[in-house]
Amino acid sequence: MEPRPPPSPQPTAAVAAWRRWKSRAMSLTMGLCTLAVMAPLFFVLYFLLREGASALDWNFFTQLPKPTGETGGGMANALVGTMVLLTMAGLIGVPVGVLGGIYLAEYGSDRVNRLIRFWADVLNGVPSIVWGMVVYALLVVPFKTFSAYAGGAALGLMMIPLVMRTTEEVLILVPQSYREAGLALGIARWKIVTVIVMKTALKGIVTGVLVAFARVAGETAPLLFTALGNNFWNRNLAEPIAAMPLQIFAYAISPYDDWHRQAWAGALALMVLILGLNLFVRLVSRDRAKS
Amino acid sequence: MSKPISESTPPAQRPVRRWPDVSFRLVALLAALSVVALIVLVGWELYSGSRLAVAKFGPGFLVHSRWDPVSDEYGALPFIAGTLVSSLIALVIAVPLGVATALFLTEMAPVRLRQPVITVIELLAAVPSVIFGLWGIFVMIPFLRDHVFPVMQSVLGFLPFFRGPIYGVSMLAGGLIVAIMILPIITSVSREILRSVPNLQREAAYALGATHWEVIRIAVLSYARRGLFGAAVLGLGRALGETMAVTMVIGNRPDISLSLFAPGYTLASVIANEFAEATSDLYLNSLFELGLVLVVLTIAVNALAQLMLRTLAGPGTGKVN
Structure with missing residues (x-):
């Protein structure tokens, strides 16, 4: 120097x-x-806005993708598909994750908990593409079709450790005296947990769930060979379904300019959804920190 | 625990029902154990999915570099090499930057500046892989190809790593995009580690007349060294499994080349690209075996990172998110 x-x-x-x-x-x-x-x-945000904003029109939200070679069209099916997949993921990830978090925070011995926490954190580090493979073997091969169920399951399994850890963290913050007060009144343990403890920590739990949704909403790799993608509406959840990230990926690596434009638009929409969720969570938890 | 109540109340009290409590606890336990079940599930599915390939190629699978679906011959070496090289490039870029940023945030930045910067970095972590990939294809790659790589070649061209034709899509581009993606986690974990350095440590160094930087170097960095190493290992764990963005910029060619400007291929990318169109059983099994290699690598690295961070900082702070 x-x-x-x-x-x-x-x-x-x-x-x-x-x-x-x-x-x-x-x-x-x-x-x-x-x-x-x-x-x-x-x-990234600058280019998303510059390239994507112009393509983000009414058609984008209302139309199906056009066949190769025709310009125009939209991603309505992918938007809906992502929502459907997230709903299914939530049905798996939220109850299992929250209940697991309850066990870690309310029951369980130190030793068992440490082990479960450890594996939950390790599970968080498993590459998302691997979840795609596992669910492919689990749900796609036996039923011989790519399906919305498989895509939802892949995202749901990814959510479990995420939700579990955040739920545990907020439940631990609930003062011990609340539980003792409940016990003193002779309330059953499960009621104390569900009615008193969870109600106190509800905001934190919801926050954690939203963060988990934001995290899996942008996942592409686990959907590649589970949900597969679909250029049309999905009328049956046992059939392939479109999703925003899949559509962005497919368009991005395609050779057509109009599809690139659509990819940018889709990326912008997805980014708005994810950043929106994140900022919302931030606002809510700042509230909590203040009060 | 609620027993004493029933003993001290009049006999007219209805008996305490235990089964709702017991079953609730059991369901919660099952949910918690699902984590272990998932680990077993992942291991089992990958193992059973790859049995054909394991039986056919044996351990040679890991060291053969031929990947030829047409003649049904598969070797994992180019992908293992690609994954390791791109992850190492990412670490070389991201660890110094991430640690420096964490130092800036904990030791130097004015308090009012800290939260906004932390928010920006956390939002960076929220950007989906596929969006980085899209940006990589249309913004980063052309820029690197036209402006950065030629300069690097003319300056560093005496090294074998920076020779050969420039395509844009390359191992280096893959490493760079992974670096961007693991920066947030390295930064935030490093920040946690640095915050756990006791202030006494800093004050002692100041008392000896050290400058700000000397305090950081002597008192903070040497104290936090092991934890920062853990943060880097955690970053490595993430880097190994990065899929979409890498797939979009690394070029996807199963060759091993000394040049970082040459296209490469990673374990995760080849799975992403070829899995859905694997035609023969052996092909699919080989892809599953690649997945198995990937999972073993990432789980080992992640477990190591967890252990390093946990022993250092006590329970709770080793949390990954």
């Missing part, structure tokens, strides 16, 4: 100046690194 400080008649003063200079240089470097870390978000 810089040349070493020259030997001077008063080395201590020079060394001190060098040390101060170095400290300032490092501060600046770290500040620049921080900017570099934040930059991608702004670049």
Whole structure:
């Protein structure tokens, strides 16, 4: 970097100046690194708005994709498909995750809990594409068809450890005295948990669930060979269904300009959905922190 | 626990029913154990899905570099190499940046600045992989191809890693996009670690007359070294499994090349690209075996990271999100 400080008649003063200079240089470097870390978000958002906003018209939300070669069309089916998949994922991920979180926070011994927490965190790190393979073997092969059920299941399984950990965290925050008060009144344990503890922590649990939804809403890899994608409306959940991320992927790697335009529009819509969920959660939990 | 009540109340009291409590607890236990069941499920499905390939190729599968669906010959080496190289590139970029950012946030930034920056980084973590991929294809790749890679080649071309034709889609581009995607987790875990460094540590260094940077280097970084290493390992775990964005920018060619400008292929990408169209049983089994390799890698790395972070920071802080 810089040349070493020259030997001077008063080395201590020079060394001190060098040390101060170095400290300032490092501060600046770290500040620049921080900017570099934040930059991608702004670049991505900028290009999403620039490329996607113009393509995001009424047709986008109301029409089916047009066949290859024709311009226009939209992603209505993918929008609905994503909602359907998220609903199914929620049906699996939310009850199992919340109940698991309840067990960790309210029952269970330290040793068992530590083990379950450990595996839940490890499970969170399993690549999403692997969930696609597992569900493919579990639901697609036996029923011999790609289906909305399989896609929903893949996302749902991914949600379980996410929801479980956040539920546990908020339940632990509920003061012990609430539970003791319930016990003193002779209320059954399960009622204490569901009526008192969960009600107190409801906002936190909902927040955690929304974060989990935001996380799986953008997942593409687990849907590739479960939900598969579909250019038409899905009339039967046992058949392939379209989803926003799948459609964006398919359009992005296609050779047609109009499809690229659609991909940007879809990405913008998906991003708005996910960022919206995240910002909403942030607002809600800031509320909670204040009160 | 509620027993004493029934003993002290008059006999007219209806008996305490235990079964709702017991069954509720049991259902909750089952839900909690689903995590273990899922791990077993993942392992079993991948194992049973790959049996044909395991039987046919044996351990040689891992070291053969031929991937040829036409003649039904499969070897995993290009994908394992691609996954490792792209993840390492990502780590080399993301770890220094992430740790520096975490240091900036915990040690230097004015308090009012911290929360907005943290929010931005958390939102970065929320961007779906496929959107990074889309951005990578249409924005990052052309920029790298036209402006960055030629410069790198002319400056660093004496190294074998920066030679050869430039296509744009490349191992380096894949590593770069993975770096962006693992930055948030490395930053946030590093921040947790740095925050757990006791203030006494810093004050002692200041008392000795250290400058701000010296405090960070001597008191903070050396104290937090192991935890930061854990953060990097956690980032590695994420990087290994990144699928969509990498698939879209890495070029998807099962060759092993010294040049980072050459296209590559990763375990996750080949599964994403070829799984739905795998025609023969052996082909599908080989893809499952790739999945098995991927899962073993990621679970081992993640478990290591959890252990490192947990022993360091006590229960709870090793949380991944």
